[in-house]
Amino acid sequence: MSLVRLEKRPAPSRLFSGLTPLMAVIATMVAGGILFAFLGFDPLVAIRTIFWDPLFDPQFGPYSRPQLLVKAGPLILIATGLALGFRAGIWNIGAEGQYIMGAVVGAGVGLAFYPSESPLIFPLMVVSGALGGWAWAMIPAILKTRFGTNEILVSLMLVYVAENILASVSSGLLRNPEGRGFPGSRNLARDYPAASNPELIAGTGMHWGVVAAFIVVILTYVLMTRHRMGYSIRLAGEAPRAARFAGVSPARLILFCLGTAGALAGLAGLFEVTGPAGQITIDFNTGYGFTAIIVAFLGRLHPVGILLAGLLMALTYIGGELAQLMLGMPAAAIQLFQGMLLFFLLAMDVFANYRIRIGNPEVAK
């Protein structure tokens, strides 16, 4: 008999559910510090450069602070959608592809009307972007509901398909006709005012995508706590059998969760291509769709948690860039750091779901 054993809690501990993300962040900082020391950096300087300087350094702060919202916006949008499915046990891991397709479809619709000055162009692009992402997510959703095909693998495979479509359109269909043959579309943010997604308040980084992210967080919170669909999602995740008896239709749930996540990822892509990125290029996507998976878990699959987690993850991106610039730290170190965060979080979840008992179990009986 082992000395340490785990006893399942009847319901996850609320205290530990709130504490584990903090514990995971601290553990990741310690392990990350060791990693940075191993790579030849002073761990304290590295941690400070990543987590403190982007916000509070008098020299870099003014440049970095707006980037926080620019990077957090798409992460929060995508993660909020993914979390809906994750809570119901539906695993959409192809958000990166839905993000690409949202940007491609939205930008394509906008470019079709170039050089219109109509104020309807941007709203039309927003709707098209959401539809692009939605349609891409409907492929695994429909295959899952019609044939029972594994949505994890299909959604992931579609990321590679979307990347190839992106490569194709950026040097073909959507290529800038005045771009002297270089791949990449017209710059929507710079050369097409009706289609651009500008910074709304100077110096804050706030653009329409960030506004959308905040609205989505509120709507999702209401959905999860006040609406029947939110109840169905939670029930399906926590007690699948009970959900079936309660009349929750698995097919409807799959279509809703994947569809919403796809539409939100598509929106994120559209706001990115019309704003911070500016144009469709072959390397337009930078992995937000995958990082958002970490954000969703770090935020405990809860909208408000995801808001905070998105900001924290955005900070590691900006801090990572700063560390690259100031200390010459490789970009991959930050990617590794983010991966570690997810590991620690999942590992620490044991405290939320189980009581740790020390001693011989036979005595307890």
Add this chain to the structure above:
Amino acid sequence: MDSINPILLIASLMVASTPILLAALGEMVVEKSGVLNLGVEGMMITGAVVGFAIGVNTGSSSLGFVVAALAGAGLSMVFAIITQLLLSNQVATGLGLTLFGLGLSSLIGKPYVGIKAPGFAKLDIPLLSDIPVLGPILFRHDPMVYLSLLMVALVWYLLTYTRAGLVLRAVGENHAAAHALGYKVVRVRFMAIAFGGAMAGLGGAYVSLVRVPQWVEGMTAGAGWIALAIVVFASWRPWRILLGAYLFGGINVLQLNLQAAGSTIPVEYLSMSPYLVTILVLVIISVRGNHGAPGSLSRVFHASH
């Protein structure tokens, strides 16, 4: 369009299929024990970079393969500890392993970009390799191709005819019953996960040391995910894994040959074909019904006493 030499095509099919075959075979054993490890891509890419680094530094590809297998197994132990001892969700943890492996590999691989692999000698099997048609197709490969085929037979034999295989299957089909019978569920799964990690590491190293052969960031390009799909395609049977891997390898080689031969189909559409075919095959398999998935697959095992 130039014509494509069918003999060379089939010979290169075997080379193209070997990484997926190794990884899929390893993952099949993991899933047979009731564990779903979605970290195959992460372990493959780590194996690719570690195998390449060791190969370049020592000049020995064989040593590269050995260390790559150890690296894959080592990384899989992180997954094993978190899922088996700390009872985390296997899907989320596997995804984490893939993200972690991608970061780790690009960190390790930085100094090795643009360097050539040390080379890996082929075994020109005497006499047999001189047989017309069959010789070049079957008997002029490197040892890893034959090792991968040998592993298929070995895994098949162990799973079907030995006590160890029976215990592994019992643990995967019904972990509660296996536990009640006194089998060490967690220990068996640790061993299966380590095997899966080692095989993924070998598969990755084959990509960087033989197939390409150099280190490029993200070079496994979804091979780990295709390996996962092949396990489903194969209904968890070793010989069908071989069939599936060679089928996908064949499609990949064909599309690459069409690209090289200057086909009128745009490159991007050819490049996406293996992924589309994977989806198509998954759909066909699911229409037929998912027969053969181990009963306890992906479920958390927690012995309450």
